[in-house]
Amino acid sequence: MYSGLGGVTLSVVDSDGVETTFDDTDQLVGKFRPEIDWLPSLPEAVCYAIPHAVRVHAVQADRERTVECD
Amino acid sequence: MRLTEVRTDPRPVAIARIGVGMATILNSMEAYDILESISRGKVAMPVIEGFPAPTLPWLITLLMLALGAGVAVTVGWNTDKAALVSLMLGVLVLLWDQQTYSSHRLLATLLMTYLIFAKSGTAWSVRPDPGRPSVPWWPQLLMMSQISVVYLFSALSKMNVIFISGGPLAAWVWIELPWQFYTVAAAMTVFVELLIACGLWFPASRRIAVLLGLGLHLSIVTLMNHETFALLTFSLTCISLYPLFLFRPRLREARLATVSGPERSPATSA
Numbered sequence: 001m002y003s004g005l006g007g008v009t010l011s012v013v014d015s016d017g018v019e020t021t022f023d024d025t026d027q028l029v030g031k032f033r034p035e036i037d038w039l040p041s042l043p044e045a046v047c048y049a050i051p052h053a054v055r056v057h058a059v060q061a062d063r064e065r066t067v068e069c070d
Numbered sequence: 071m072r073l074t075e076v077r078t079d080p081r082p083v084a085i086a087r088i089g090v091g092m093a094t095i096l097n098s099m100e101a102y103d104i105l106e107s108i109s110r111g112k113v114a115m116p117v118i119e120g121f122p123a124p125t126l127p128w129l130i131t132l133l134m135l136a137l138g139a140g141v142a143v144t145v146g147w148n149t150d151k152a153a154l155v156s157l158m159l160g161v162l163v164l165l166w167d168q169q170t171y172s173s174h175r176l177l178a179t180l181l182m183t184y185l186i187f188a189k190s191g192t193a194w195s196v197r198p199d200p201g202r203p204s205v206p207w208w209p210q211l212l213m214m215s216q217i218s219v220v221y222l223f224s225a226l227s228k229m230n231v232i233f234i235s236g237g238p239l240a241a242w243v244w245i246e247l248p249w250q251f252y253t254v255a256a257a258m259t260v261f262v263e264l265l266i267a268c269g270l271w272f273p274a275s276r277r278i279a280v281l282l283g284l285g286l287h288l289s290i291v292t293l294m295n296h297e298t299f300a301l302l303t304f305s306l307t308c309i310s311l312y313p314l315f316l317f318r319p320r321l322r323e324a325r326l327a328t329v330s331g332p333e334r335s336p337a338t339s340a
Contacts, residue, residue, distance in 0.1 A: 029113045030104040031169040036115055045113045 006061045008038045010046055013055040022046055022056075043067035073211065076321065077204035080192035082313035084146065086213060087190035089310020090181045091144030094156050096303040097178055098136035101163045101170050105129050108167055115168040124166060135159055143185065146195020153185040173220075174304035180216055181307065184209040210314050217311045218267050221283075225263035234260070244295040262286055270315040280312045 010022040047069035142152035160179035188209035236252025269279030287305035
């Protein structure tokens, strides 16, 4: 009774160029379900949640997406 | 005799009604929790683009309606109408946001669809029908097929090296044991789910299948280290359908009754 795309790995680069892993996804979503394609929306949400983030890199299954934060 | 003409004892489906109704109440509370967090600003993932975002007044209305319909189904008050309302609200919840999807919510919604036609309020309800008349069996057959498919797909989806290694199982349970235990437990899980999916259908094996099912669901609820609420709801849904298998009508006798005449009741149980 399990299937889906799998979990998402998120990494954040801050204004000092330091890269950290973002693990607090549950604070951003209602339900972190592995069936959902999170790449189109979750990186922007991380940008919004972390004011000093410059870049967010998200990986889900064999796909990835990088977003430059405003 | 056609399958749509077979009628049976109304009590087993009353148990299914109570279980699915209670599961619907719990599902409604879980869905409200998810949608309420989205209304507070968490990431929305609408199924249909342009669908209105959830807002608190609408969510409270939805919750009250869903709880009311769930309670009505559980106690058997205007069951068919309450099941229809529950179904519509269940579909709305599933369409409102992708995050409300879960296999147990979809299962309960499908079962609620069949309950609309099952006359499940005939027995053990606040308004039981006098004389406890028989009810159509075909909606029950659909419910039985549905749950059997759930177990079968569950077993088939686990037939891969990753699951059989025991790694995922070790991560899902709170108990710490040697890795060999998880490998054996993973293989046993697949075997038991296959046995339940098939064994429920045959008189010779259905009692064993039910016992294995009870053990499987008890272990799921007590050993898994997360999603206990959802797993409890799922187990409640599944277990409440077991009486449909234990007391299903004997089709051969139903056919004979049709040939012999109406004085022989087709509503016999094995």
